[in-house]
Structure formats: structure tokens, C-alpha cells
Amino acid sequence: MNRYEMLERVGDGAFGEVSRARSLKTHEIVAVKKIKALFPTWEECLQLRELKSLRVLRHENIVLLKEVIRDKEELYFVFEYMQTSLFRVMRNFKCHEGSSSGAEMSSGSEPSTSSWTSTPPYPWFSEAQVRSIMYQLFSGLAYMHKHGYFHRDIKPENLLCHDDTLKIADLGQAREIRSRPPFTDYVATRWYRAPELLLRSTTYNSPIDMWACGCIMVELLICTPLFPGTSEADQFYRICKVLGTPTKETWPEAGAMASHMQPSNLCKTYFNTTQADA
Template structure:
């Protein structure tokens, strides 16, 4: 590859190009990582990228690796040159990014007097880092007088009060659905895939316990420990605590969308999330108003 330089990234994936580089093909695959032939999108320069198979959840973890430390110190014509270290977004960050935007959309809706009633993954449209809530065919005004239709939302994301035919349900049904979606983002499978309304209630009880039970924390922690062993306990617990706060049997005990935005799962990352969203919005093509 001639005067090829070396870029290093802390995540192994061939599904998308690494930031700033166009991946051409794999050159080799080893125990700890894959080596890719790539090209700098701006300069056209060819590089070799080593993509690590292990995930690293902090910049410090990436920079502390012996391979990175040694290559940063060794400069010689016959030793590969380390050009840069790239840390790609991990799954936990993407879950946080998408859920933050979902909750912001719900907060705006609820503040303006509407609730969605059909929140599900198919109604969340994602382009790069930007998420938009769609399909308002079942939306109702919060101040509308009940009874409301009892057959709303896809069963797997339907709140208990709807399953139990409470005609006075309201905006908390959207937060229940958001909790189910977040769980699905983590694991890649629905949290409550009931085959009927009664089976749906059974599956809810299986995961978070009965309305008077307090075993939900234990069960959800066990579920997500199996999903990703490399999360730190603190990060895993923050996510689980958030889900439990919106997956409460009693709708009056669920966090509101506004309260969700202040939850520790989001609160310590708000500035970074808002910057990333602003960048995504700025990069989107402009649209022409219908009127």
C-alpha cells in the first residue's frame, strides 16, 4: 500500500465507514481486531485501519492500550506510523441519543396538549443521528373527555391501563411505550411480546412483577446483564432505573416526559446530546414548506 499510515479505532464493525474514511476492503482478521484498507475522504490518502473487536466505553480505555501507547512513542521509517485513534459511538450512547430525542418529542407533544397513543419503533424515523416521531393518526388531546378507544397502540407497547380497559388513560401511555422501546434498543428484541392481551399482561408480570411486587429491579438487571456484560454496573443501573420509572403499573407514578429529561440517564450527558443533535439538524437538507 505504499506510504500507508495507520489509524486505530476502538470498535469492530464493517457495517459503516469509519469517521472520515472510506473503507475499501478487509486486509486481515485476527483475534483482537481486523485490518481494513481505507481512504481518507478529504485527502484521498490510503491508510490501514485496525478495528478492535472489543468495545471500549471511554477515551481513557482506548488510549491506555499498550499498542496505542507504544505506537505513539515510536517514530521510525520502518515502523508503522499511528496517525489517529478513533472511538466510535457505542450502543449505549446510541440508545441514549435516540431515547433523548423520543422523550423530547413527547415532552413537546404533551406540553401542547396531545398524546400519541401509538408509540412503537416503526413510528420513530431515524436519519443518521436525527430521530423524528411520526404517524399521528391515533393522537388525541390530553383534555379530551374519556372514554377513549380501548384498542390503541401495538399490543407489545400497550400500557397496562389500556390492556385492562381503563377508559380514562392519558399521556402516561406514551411513557410506558417509550420504556418498552428503550428495552428493545438494548437487547434487539421486544420486552413484552405478548401473543394476546392476556399473554401481554402475563409477560409484563414476568419481567417487572405484579402491581404490588418490587422485584422489577432485580429482574431487569438480570435481563440486561445478559444483554451486555461489558456495561459498568452504574451505567446499567441508570438505564434500568429509568426504564422502571416509566414502566410503572400505576400511570400516576410514571415519570412525565419533562421529568424524564432530568433523569440521571440523560442529565449528565445533556450538553453533548444537544450538540450532536444540533449538528445532525444542521447537516440535513432544507425543506420547502407545503404552504
Template sequence: MEKYMLIKKVGEGTFGSVCSAINKQTGEVVAIKQMKNKRYHSWEECINLTEVQSLIKMSKHPNIVKLREVIREHDILYLVFEYMECNLYELIRKRGRRVFSEDEVRNWCFQVFQALAYMHQCGYFHRDLKPANLLVSNNVIKLADFGSARKINSGQPFTQNITTPWYRAPEVMLKSPTYTSAIDMWAMGAIMAELFTLRPLFPGLNGADQMYKICSVIGTPTDNSWPHGIRLARGMNYQFPYLPGVHMSIVMPSVSDDATSLIRSLCSWDPFKRPTAAQVLQHPFFHKCYYVIPPSPRTTPAAYCQQNTNTNKNTAVIGIQAGIC
């Protein structure tokens, strides 16, 4: 950490705090995430973290935040990232009543769906999509904060305590022991709607209120529309409130039919009825967009470990360099 000069704290999360810093050797501004609530006594612990593994594998994608270095110093873990100017939550909060144009929403969301399509193709899902985890600089948006990311085919029961409640898919709220990358698609449906209205689509005060908010917009699920969800609810002794729902055009007036139809499909009760990120990229809403061919998942940055033996035996660095794993 000697080569970095910390500037100020820019964020605080469940897994760590983030500060902006300057690389004293190059003058580059970076963001440094200090992991908290755990001591890291070996390199194996560091490099085996899913957050580190996933970022190393996907670091070449233009819409995924780049991991520069992994540093373990005095058993504290630091992740060094490229610096981005702000996040989507901050942009929404600063807008006041001036809604974003449809072209702005289209541009941002297309970039995010490209990142998600690549991430899911690489075998991971994010599990904590929200405006604060989408970083923006000069109209480029990047997916960030992979602390909750997991391998899709890990075969293990997944925790229900993930994602901010406003963006949490209903199967997670109903404590399904397994779920898929479709939870990322639900979150993106809610985020898209929020970009159009500058208000959360499902702003629940608690779990019950959250489900009520969802039902009030998309209507109560039935045995035909989502049989698995009905079984999950019965297993919890939960009764859905009966609400007919409303058309998305009522929630988002002056928004195109293509946009509202996409949001409605993303916010389907049944996760198997939600489009995949790759399918979303082909939706009519994005026909004006230019698709950027992502790097092959087989060609990923390689990690190298360099032990700092000159100054401090308690300090070591993993750098990220181009290569093939």
C-alpha cells in the first residue's frame, strides 16, 4: 500500500469500505476497497474469494469494473480498482424531477445487459444489482461490487439475504433454496423502471410491504402463472395479497411500448419466463444500439503473485495482467 496515497472515503458496504487514492508512481487515480470483518492469513484465502476469482476472469469486459491489484498487508485485504466518477444511484438522486431521456436509459441498460450476458456466460451471477453498484464515467457504465457474486452451477443452497430488498426477486423473498441468474434480470427490470421515473418501482418498507408493492404493480401470482411460487408461499404459510396489478404504461407514462414490454417481461413472477441477458440484447428496445463483441470467456486476465521481500514480509501483491488462464 506504500505506493498509494489515500484521498477520501467514497463508499461503505457490507463487505468493505472504498477510498479514492493516487498511485504515487504513475499518478493514476484508483479506488481501493478495504475488506472488513475478517483477517486474511494466507494468499490462498485471498485468491480463492469468489469476488477475486470472478473479477480476474471477467476483467477484460469493457462494462465490468477493472481490478488492478489485490494486496494483502498485515492480514488485511485490499482490492485496487480503476476509478469511476460516480454511480447510478448518485446520478438519479441529483436529477431532481428532470427524468432521463429514453436514449440515455437505452444506452446505459444496453451496456449493463452486455456485461450481464458475459458474466452469466462465464458461469457467475451478480446477486446484488442496484443503482449504487453500477458505476458511471463519461457515459460508460460498469458493473461493480462482486462481493455477493457466486458461480451459477455451484450446486449449493444459496442464501436469501442478498440484494437490496427493493431489487430482490420474489423467489429469493420466498426463501427458495435454489435460484438462478434470473434474479439479476428481475433487478434490472426494477432498475430500468427507476431510471425512467426516478423512483423505485417496488419501494417496500419490509418484506410483507415489499411483496404488496410487487403485487400492486404486476398483479398477484396464480397457480397458472407461477405454480412454484405458490408452493413456496404455502410452505412459509404466506398468503399473497390479492391485487389485479396495473399496466406498466400507467406506472411509466410517456415511455415507449418497447421499454414497458421489456420491463414487464423482466419483472415476471416466474423466473423461467424472464428473458436472459443475451435475449434482452435482441429486444426491439435495443435495436438502435451497437453491439460490442465481448472477449472470449476462455481468454481471461492471468493473476500473478509477487511477494514484496524488500520492505515488509507482511505485504504481498497480486497484479492483473493480460494472458490466458
């Protein structure tokens, strides 16, 4: 790592910490992710899911892996540097403060269609800005799915932005679509988790990414999280309250999956109560 000067730490996750750095040769600003685990051999490095997927996925809306460095037993990923995340942009637009209401959005002048990564003059996104964001997200995700991978943790924090360009990042949870179940049942962040994940399904696939995208799109439009559940059971309740409760005809496996919810079986209770009342 003597080719880079570490400038500042910008993030820390379950699998590694990310720092802003400068190339001593080209002076280019990059993002360096230091993996927390140690890797005695290159063969072990090459087995990392994130590395496997990043070597395959090259798209303008997927963050670019520029270099992989193994220094002794420590592993570093060198990425292109992105200015911010969609989460921070949304926070600037006050989407996570509940500052907008339907009445507020429908009154007054139309929001600007200018840069959505700059400080906004309005507390919500314009329709044109939402189209720009979602087009880029869907483009990157379509490429990912077409090339055999699904992300499993689409959320605003994992969507990086720079000069109104959006890129999907943090592929540490990505799996091959052709992989055989069972998959890990606890993936994705709660507010963006598909119903089958809330019921701990282990046979899910790429549609869970599309569910997360839908939640993000609505959040951009209404400037508040669509399903801000406080627990898995509450999350499932909020979804059913809006979309209706699945039945044995529409989703036969749901009841059986709900019965395994622990410790309180609240999802199962809600399932039985609402279907009995129908």
C-alpha cells in the first residue's frame, strides 16, 4: 500500500473500512477498502464473493474496482472515488426528517430539475430528478442481473453518487443467480427487505432487489421511508396494511414461513387474524 497516501476514513462496515486516498504516482483520489479478514494466500482472496462479482461486472452504474492489493496478509480494494451516497443526498433533501407532506408537495412552484447532488432549494425531489436516479439504478441492476448476479442489499447507503451519476456499490452480499438455495435468510436492511426475507425464506432470488428499488423510488417521491418498520414483525405488518395480507392462494408458502418466526410469532398471529376476518 506504499503507492497510496491515506487521507481520511470515510466509512466502516461489517467486512471492512473505507478510506479516501491519493495515488502517489498519478495524484488521483480513490477509495480504498481494507478488508477486515486476513488472507494468507491469493487463492483465498479470489474466493471472496465481492471480488468475484466486481471482476465480472463492469458498467457505468456499478462502482469500478480499479485494483486489488494484498500487502502481507491484508487485502485492499481500490475503487474509483465517489463524492457521496444517495442516503446523504436524501438527508440533504430532508427525506429522513419527515419534512414534506402531500399538501406541501402539491403547492407552490415546481421543484428544480437541476443537480440532485447539490444542496437543494426544495425539501423534496422533482419527478425529473427521481427519473434520473431510478433510471441509473435500474440500468446498473439490470446489467447485474443479466450477468448472473443479484445484490441482496440495495439501500440508499449502498448507492454512491458523484456529479449526478449514481453507481451501485458494496457487493459483499452479492450472490450468483444460478446459485442453489438455501441462501442466508438474514440479508438486506429492514426497511428495504422484501416480504419473503422478513419471513426468513432461504429460496429467494433477484426479485428482492426489485422490491428494494421500489421502496427507494417511493421514498424519493414522498420524502419519507415507505415501510419504516421497528422490527421484522412490524415491517411485515406495515407491508400487509398497504398491500393486503397474502392468502393461501396467492402465496401458499407464506403461512408455513410465518410459523417459524421467533421469538413472538407476531407475523403468524397477524396472518391468522387477518385471514380469519376476511
